Amino acid sequence: MARIPDAFLDELLARTDIxxxxxxxxxxxxxGREYAACCPFHxxxxxxxxxxxxxxxxxxxxxxxxxxxxxFLMDYDRLEFLDAVxxxxxxxxxxIPRDTRQKAANPDxxxxxxxLEAAQRFFHKQLAQSPQAQAYxxxxxxxxxxxxxxxxxxxxxxxxxxxxxxxxxxxxMQLLEKAGMFSRNExxxxxxxxxxRLMFPIHDRRGRVIAFGGRVLSSEDSPxxxxxxxxxxxxxxxxxxxxxxxxxANKSQRLIVVEGYMDVVALFQHGLPEAVxxxxxxxxxxxxxxxxxxxxxxxxxxxxxxxxxxAASRAMHSVLPRMRDGRQAFFLFLPDGEDPDxxxxxxxxxxxxxxxxxxxxxxQFFFDALSADVQLHTLEGKSRxxxxxxxxxxxxxxxxxxxxxxxxxxxxxGLAARTQTAPPAARPQTGHAAATPKRSLxxxxxxxxxxxxxxxxxxxxxxxxxxxxxxxxxxxxELLDLIRQRPGIQTAAxxxxxxxxxxxxxxHKLAMTELxxxxxxxxxxxxxxxxxxxxQANQQRLEQLQRRMAEVGHAALSxxxxxELKHLFARLTQNGQSDGSG
Numbered sequence: 001m002a003r004i005p006d007a008f009l010d011e012l013l014a015r016t017d018i019x020x021x022x023x024x025x026x027x028x029x030x031x032g033r034e035y036a037a038c039c040p041f042h043x044x045x046x047x048x049x050x051x052x053x054x055x056x057x058x059x060x061x062x063x064x065x066x067x068x069x070x071x072f073l074m075d076y077d078r079l080e081f082l083d084a085v086x087x088x089x090x091x092x093x094x095x096i097p098r099d100t101r102q103k104a105a106n107p108d109x110x111x112x113x114x115x116l117e118a119a120q121r122f123f124h125k126q127l128a129q130s131p132q133a134q135a136y137x138x139x140x141x142x143x144x145x146x147x148x149x150x151x152x153x154x155x156x157x158x159x160x161x162x163x164x165x166x167x168x169x170x171x172x173m174q175l176l177e178k179a180g181m182f183s184r185n186e187x188x189x190x191x192x193x194x195x196x197r198l199m200f201p202i203h204d205r206r207g208r209v210i211a212f213g214g215r216v217l218s219s220e221d222s223p224x225x226x227x228x229x230x231x232x233x234x235x236x237x238x239x240x241x242x243x244x245x246x247x248x249a250n251k252s253q254r255l256i257v258v259e260g261y262m263d264v265v266a267l268f269q270h271g272l273p274e275a276v277x278x279x280x281x282x283x284x285x286x287x288x289x290x291x292x293x294x295x296x297x298x299x300x301x302x303x304x305x306x307x308x309x310x311a312a313s314r315a316m317h318s319v320l321p322r323m324r325d326g327r328q329a330f331f332l333f334l335p336d337g338e339d340p341d342x343x344x345x346x347x348x349x350x351x352x353x354x355x356x357x358x359x360x361x362x363x364q365f366f367f368d369a370l371s372a373d374v375q376l377h378t379l380e381g382k383s384r385x386x387x388x389x390x391x392x393x394x395x396x397x398x399x400x401x402x403x404x405x406x407x408x409x410x411x412x413x414g415l416a417a418r419t420q421t422a423p424p425a426a427r428p429q430t431g432h433a434a435a436t437p438k439r440s441l442x443x444x445x446x447x448x449x450x451x452x453x454x455x456x457x458x459x460x461x462x463x464x465x466x467x468x469x470x471x472x473x474x475x476x477x478e479l480l481d482l483i484r485q486r487p488g489i490q491t492a493a494x495x496x497x498x499x500x501x502x503x504x505x506x507x508h509k510l511a512m513t514e515l516x517x518x519x520x521x522x523x524x525x526x527x528x529x530x531x532x533x534x535x536q537a538n539q540q541r542l543e544q545l546q547r548r549m550a551e552v553g554h555a556a557l558s559x560x561x562x563x564e565l566k567h568l569f570a571r572l573t574q575n576g577q578s579d580g581s582g
Contacts, residue, residue, distance in 0.1 A: 004085060005097060006486055006497075009070075012085065013493045015092040018056045018069045025076055040076060041065040042296055042326030050512065055451060056492035059512045063326025064399055066508035067499065068492040078247060078294055080205060112233055115166070115175040116201075116209040122165050123153025123199040123212075130154045133198055136217050140262060141345060146269040149245060150200065155214060157196035180211060180228035194226065200261045202234070202279065203244035210234045213241065213261050213279065225260070227280050236279040238286045242268070243294065249273035254297035256356070257283065257315075258340045263301075266341035271349045275340070283315035288322050297328045299356055301340055304333040313369055316362065320392055323362065324505075325399035330359035363405060366392075367412065382413040398505060441536070442472035443510070445529045448522055449479050450511040453494055455526045456483035465533035468540060473533075475503060542568040 019035055022028060028035040028051060039049035039060040048062035059066040065075065073084035089096055127133050127147075133154040137147055155162065162181060167173040173190070176182055183193045197214030204210045211228035228234055242264040246252065249268070256275040258264060267275040274295075278287060283300070291298045300315050302308035312331050319329045332355060334343065344352045360368070370388045375381035389409050396402040409415070448455055459480055466477060482497060483489055489497075491511055498504055515522065545565045549557060557565070 004082075008094075008097060009085070009496065010486060010489050010493045012088055012092060012094055013056060013068055013070070013496065014488075014490055015094065016056070016069045016088050017053070018058065018072070018492065019051055019053050021069045021088075022051050022058060022072055039063060039065065039326070052491075052512070054491075055511055056490060057495055057508070057511065059508050060326070061512075064324050064397070064505055064508075065326065066495070066505070068496045070496060071499065075293065109232055111175050112179050112231070113208050113210075115172065115181075116179050116211075116233070118166055119162060119176065119179075119181055119212070120151060120153065120199075120201045120209045122162060123155055123201075124151060125153075126156055126161075127152065127154040127199075130156070132217060136198060140266070140341070142262075142265055142269060146265060149268070150242075150265055151209075152265075153199040153201070155192065155194035155197045155199050159191040159195065162192045162194070163190065178231065180231045180234065193228075196221075197226065200241065202228070202239060202241055204233070204239070205244065205247075207244050207248075210239070211236075211279075215261060225280060236281050237284040238290070239279060240276040240287060240290060241279055242276040243290070246273055246276060247294065252295050254299060255291050255295040256299045256301060256340075257291065258301045259303075260339065260341070263340040266344055267352070270344045270352075272344070272352065282311060283318050285318045285321070288315075288318040292322055292327050296326055297330070299330045299332055299359055301332045301334060303339075304336060308333060309369075312365065316366060316369070317392070319362065320366075321395040321397070323401055324397040325401050327401075329362040330356070331362070331365045332356060332359040363408065366405070367408065371412070376412060382415075385409070386413045386415060440470070440472060441529055441532055442470055442476055445526065445533065446472060446476050446479060446507075447510045447513050447515065448526045448529070449476070449483065450491060450494065450507060451513075451515060452519060452522055452526075453483045453489050453491065454487075455523060456480045457487060458523070458527065459530060465530070465537040468533060468537040470536070538568050 019028065022037075023035070026037045026040050026049075028037050029047070031050075033052075033054065035051040035053070036047040037049045037051070038044050038047050039062055041049075041060065042063040042065075044062050049058065049060045049065075051058045057066065057068050058072060067075070069088055070081070070084045073079050073087055074081060077084070077087075079087065086096060137152070142152070162176070163173070167176060167182075173182075177184070177190060181193055182190045184190050194212060194214040197216060200213040200215065201209045202211040202213060211231065211234035213228070214226045216222065216224055227236065230236065240257075241261055245264075245268065246255065250273055252274045254274055256267065256272065258267070258275050258277050261277060264275045264277050267273075276291075278284075288298075298319070300312060302312045302315075312333070316329075316331075323329065334340070340352070343355070347355075367385075367389075370392075371381075371385050374385050376385065386409065393402065393405050393409065396405060456479070461484075463477060463480065465473065479494075479498075483494065486493075486497075495504070495508060495511060498507055501507070517525070542565070545557075545561060545568070548561070549565070554562070
């Protein structure tokens with residue numbers, strides 16, 4: 001994706017009123033200086049979703065959803081980043097820089113899209129001329145409207161049907177081969193990759209054909225499914241079959257992940273336009289992010305055999321790092337010999353929905369899977385479960401779900417009791433570190449910066465507190481540098497830049513913190529806080545030098561260290577800080 005200039009994004013967010021953007025989609029109610037609503041990203045009865053007109057961003061205290069107007073359009077309207085920017089730019093009367101639009105359009109790939117679209121039209125036409133393919137769809141209960149909605153077609157038998165129809169010149173031949181429609185043998189002969197197969201076009205999130213999946217018409221043929229190879233347009237680990245149709249059909253609160261194209265089609269026809277399929281590959285982290293971007297609840301349907309359990313385990317590993325509060329994942333294991341297609345035809349939509357309601361929550365599947373071969377009645381078994389679970393639980397984003405999963409592990413292993421009874425003297429550093437952020441001066445400065453970024457311009461450079469060994473100092477310096485590089489940046493744009501930062505959730509919470517006093521007094525508070533941090537850094541350095549002098553003697557100090565020690569002592573004594581206070 002082309003990179004949109006920082007200055008353009010800063011100005012776009014400065015011109016955008018997030019209250020108008022959110023208010024057009026969610027019913028907001030004025031509460032003091034801000035607006036509140038029930039969160040549109042998770043179920044709740046009392047409002048915990050807040051929109052700040054002064055800071056131009058939103059935050060949900062329930063599920064942790066947060067961001068700028070760009071993020072909101074991406075999550076609520078399910079737009080890609082560039083599409084969300086274009087939407088806001090139109091409203092603001094701004095034009096995205098020409099070179100950015102041109103790069104995003106990527107003229108090198110447009111001929112590939114055109115070639116695949118031509119192939120899709122060819123396959124669609126061939127379906128109407130193939131009694132065998134039509135009979136197969138009828139036997140599977142796929143009606144004409146559903147086949148049309150998915151663009152199902154047919155690739156004729158023989159090695160050159162598509163080649164003869166579309167490969168009319170060398171350039172078109174090259175494009176079709178690059179798009180994965182042809183194969184080449186050892187002698188260099190080019191022939192149709194898909195032959196005598198029902199064809200399922202795979203669409204990207206803009207509805208463009210990027211690849212195909214072909215299914216055999218006879219159980220005697222193999223492989224059962226054949227997918228396009230990786231191409232400049234198609235990366236199977238990032239795409240989901242049926243997602244385009246799901247997005248056109250409804251704005252669902254759930255997605256059902258199945259294994260086959262026909263499963264997606266069957267569920268769609270029976271009134272469940274919520275199914276998508278991975279494309280012959282395990283569920284990837286990219287799949288997991290894409291799934292949750294489109295629905296808060298995700299149901300994975302797998303066979304109940306060993307292979308299905310392994311596939312579920314891989315899906316679980318991809319999902320865990322994306323389980324922020326408000327998201328849910330479930331695992332449904334199917335009876336032997338059944339798939340979603342056969343089940344929905346046998347039991348109907350009511351029966352299939354009942355099975356979904358009985359699906360295992362991620363939390364239950366997690367502990368069941370990790371303790372399957374563990375004897376939890378023994379200390380050794382409990383230790384093994386803890387060893388397996390801890391690194392996986394550490395991947396879950398901070399929040400209520402992460403806390404509850406840790407609590408469940410403690411319940412199963414008894415580790416919580418040991419931690420609670422540990423003497424305070426055994427873990428003084430941990431206790432101190434945990435308490436520091438709650439009343440941290442660094443935290444206060446970061447909060448001021450987030451809510452009034454221009455304060456960064458009054459910080460002295462180089463920062464005299466840069467060497468202070470205290471939690472959050474590195475993040476503070478990162479924010480100061482960023483704001484100085486982009487003067488005029490506002491809260492929403494600042495948080496947008498930090499969206500991928502490991503501490504983004506904490507930053508949003510701090511940005512929503514109610515600060516005492518009026519904004520015009522914050523400059524003084526900010527200056528005083530920086531002065532205190534500088535004194536703490538000086539005190540810390542003085543103590544380091546004093547410890548070194550005690551170890552090696554004053555004579556062993558370098559001239560620079562002696563001089564620094566003298567000036568630090570004089571400076572701190574002058575400010576009444578030699579006793580370590582402040």
